[in-house]
Amino acid sequence: MSGATHRSLLSRLLLLFYPSPLRGSDGDQILGWWSERWEERRRRSGAVLGGVLFIGEAFLDVLRTRWHAHIAEPDLWQLHVDSQDSRSRFPGRVTQQLDDLRLTARSLMRAPAFLVVSVLTLATGVAAVTMVFSLLNSVLLKPLPYPDAHRIVQVGYASQDLAEADDLGSLSALDFFDLSDRSTTLDSLAASRGAMFTFTGLGPMSEPEAVFGALVSPEFFPALGVMPRWGRTFSAAEDANRAAVVVLSYELWQRRWQGSLDVLDQTVTIDQEPFTVVGVMPPDFRPPEGIYQEGAELWAPLQRVDPELAANRHDGFLIAIGRMKKDVSLEAARTELALIGDQLSAEYPEVGERWFGASSLHLQTVGDFTRTINILLASVGLLLLIASVNVAGLLLARAVERRREFSVRRALGARRSHIVAQLLNESLVLGSAAGILGAGVAWAGVRAFRSAIPIEVPRIGELVVDQRVLLFAMVVSVAMAVLFGLIPALRVSNGRQARAGSSVAATVGRGVVGSRSDERTRASLVIAETALAVVLVTGAGLLISSYQRLQEVELGFTPDGVEVVALTSDETEPERLREFYRQVLDQVRAAPGVESAGIASITPLSRGRQMQGLSFEEIGAQTLHGENHVYSTHYQVATEGYLQTLGVPLRRGRGFEGRDRNGSARVALVNEKVAGELREAGVEPLGQRFSLGEHGVSDGSFEIVGVVGNIQQAKLTDDAMRRIYLHYDQVPRERMRVFARAASGISALPVLRERIWSVNADLPLVGYELNVLLDRALAAPRFYMQLIGALAAISLALALVGVYSTLSHGVERRRREVGLRMALGATERSVLRLILRRGVLLVGVGSAIGLITSSLVTHLLEAFLFGVTSTDPRTFAAVAALVLGAGVVASFVPARRAMRVTPAQALSED
């Protein structure tokens, strides 16, 4: 009910901005139009985004209508205006308004301190909101950078549950080919499989380089609607023949061939094989980020994939994208895919039932970043509100000081609307200045932010401050200034006090700045500000607590001093692979400064993940945690020395040793989590045997010889996960990572690279310190904590300035009262207490309201919290103490000033 009232009040306010002739004849229609628009916007984009779009649209329509009515075609609009109404002669009015604005600007220049403070305050809020809006604009609002991007969808296995229609799984090759044959709603259905490519042999000066790229079907480029800048993409025939051809990205071409066109149709060495370069993509081509998390810089025919993968219906490894035909809706495409899914399930019952789904590529790219943007938007929105309330307080103080001037003008016959208009003009000038400043700051901020942002933001490369963003800054700034300028304007121009209380002469003569009710208004503003600031401070407090908890997480290993080099051997023969990594390990161990070293297939705290199903001989699978077929666990391959290098403790049994070799008894280590679950099932882990199934890991049974500590493998926030370690010699791999613990404080990376290249000089190497990964894992929470913390600090400071100036003002107004009290024997202490009490009351009421509001809204932050609940009582208490304490400090200065009032001085002033 009250929501509806507010809305109708707001829309009535909006109506005020339309030209009066139109307002008179069609006002109700315009209101109705906006209410229908609001319903549509909210339905389509939700309240937050919908609200932003709605406000932007309203502003544009008002501007456009006024432009037509006043400037472009005033004579046309005049047709329907009552010809008697000479005030509606627009050109004349425009000049008059310009005059008014000049006067306003001049009067503002006479109060530079007020001007600077209020413009800076408002600009701070506007800049923050504008930066977040630019993010929202380029990530969510703008279509992806492909022609008719709204028609591009991602296709994959879907859940039967329609509510999860946007969760898609990778397709198997045969299913993909059937889909692309049968679909009639999708044009050019294309498949892609991310892959690493290694460049070698470009002269003695170039290091070998590993590049992320993809194997794609020939429809890939048409599906995105992009053409190469030079040359061509590959044909269906080349794909079918598994031709060794590649298309390069512009950046790769610039980097490795310095933009020379000679490379077209030339042969380059990739993965030890000659490839022909057939095309180069344009510089502005952005491969879809939803598909390639690591980016993609070159593309080769899909059929070059492992023939075994290409010929089966079980292994899902392809991400498919397609272009919906014109006039085909997403629902229609989904319906058709579901039908094809039914057909294929019936035709190949041995594979099991499956469902196909489609989701917009935009949504797949943006993912759940929408949630982050909403949180950011809400936070900066609060800051903007606080800044606006602060400016309202400043405007009120200024207006109150000028009450005499207004009283005189009203006595001389000025209408209330004139005075309101004059004050609103001031707001307009303030708002415009703050808008320009805020937009400028946001523009610079976004440029800095784009290269420095420590969190993963989809489409960050497309982040720009464009016209829409600049317009947004101006609209928000002017709207806030005008809206919050209304409060003082309406208060001061109100003639009631003059009529009811005293004559003009009395008002003019009175030595009092402002009335009691002005002060009440200011007090309410300060309370509102404090409450809003407390919400932000609480959010920041919760993020700080989570961050502390995150830092305290037991890693289970010691990353300090450990350096990692990732490499992929070009050997494929198991015996030669064993020999290669044996040599690498020997070389690294012998390197000066290296204390210990080992090799493993996965780096802790990286995204790497390898899963394996086991069946334990003694218990079978069914009894262990009720798993369906097999006991599913993370696993990795490692050599002796790996766990020691990381400092993972051995709990029982033994670790890997030199005697574990290919051909000797197959051994495995398990972590405490697995050991605990085995013991729960009534089995002693040591000596227990299990066998592995799928994915190239050789079958046969392994014996558990040791139990090692749990480590945080993927994310800091994960609970301990099952993990087993197999010995490298018994299950060799091509892609491994070398771990070395260096002697104190010296980077061994250059030496490590040299040593590894001494075994094979053609391998691309990526080296880093393990601590970098830990730092990266903490980067996002730290960023949110710092960002919201900074916003909270600014808003708290603004609120405290409000408290301070309101109290100072109150002290000025009550000098006589204080003087009188002191003359009658009040002590300095009691005066101090009087003023402090008032300050604490303001802040206390504000904090109480703020904390209650926080408890209702902090659950929105839950996804960003770790180890604290969204209503953590300790955080709430700390926030209350902090804000109250700061309130006392802010009240102290005015209170001391009051204390220094001498009775004689105060009483003699009038």
Add this chain to the structure above:
Amino acid sequence: MTREDSTTHLTPVVFHTLVALADGPLHGYAITQSVETASEGTVKMGPGTLYGSLQRIQVAGFVERVEAPAGVEGSHADRRRYFEITQAGLAALEREGRRLASAVKVLRSRGLLRTGAGTPQ
């Protein structure tokens, strides 16, 4: 005589409004939706632009207000005003069409229009 005569062209908003009404009477918001769909979002109109134009073309005699079609219900039904295109409005649309066609012809004959552009999709 108003300015909406045969010597001036129709503004995009007026043009699209008339096109939207050519299928039958609509209320204000439905006109906006129809125009936004038909123009694929290239023509934007808020209520100020819409009702401003409607006033003008009412005076020009291109559209007139009519009763709501029978059987319309819903939360906004009572308030909505419906408009219908007149013979004069249809004639104005036709004139505009001829004007545009002749402009296209001129451009084509001078080779200033790339192939494909200007043909209705």
